[in-house]
Amino acid sequence: MDRTFVMVKPDGVQRGLVGEVITRFERRGFKLVALKLLWIDRGLAERHYEEHRGKPFxxxxxxxxxxxPVAAMVLEGREVVTTVREMMGATQPAKALPGTIRGTYxxxxGRNIVHGSDSAASAAREIGLFFADGELIEYERALDPWIYER
Incomplete structure (x- = not known):
């Protein structure tokens, strides 16, 4: 199965939206395999946003x-990277479709609730930044046969 990194940003945590964000992804059928609440330090933030270094923002x-604090998590499922991005909506909430996380909240x-990896390569890099070996949990769900054909 594919994996992606998702982070509920400080505005989402402060607004009490962590549970809502997780619920949306779980109801879609994605499996939560890691979750932690943390306060990111400057070093981790700079590594996470390395691709934006040198940009004005x-x-x-x-x-x-x-x-x-932020809520960092790893989700697992088929096509999880692209589907999570679609569920989050456009980066600019004003352009996000109604019903998406950003379109709703x-x-x-600059306060767009959630971050999600934009590719499988980014997901692997971001998961490695936020989670140590052994922090991702492998488990079977009884409902998986009702979500996936095979």
């Missing part, structure tokens, strides 16, 4: 993501 992005691009 980099410092503000790092300042924001370190401003409060987001107002401002």
């Amino acid at each position: 980099f410092d503000e992005l790092v300042r924001y993501i370190t401003s409060g 987001g107002i401002d691009v």
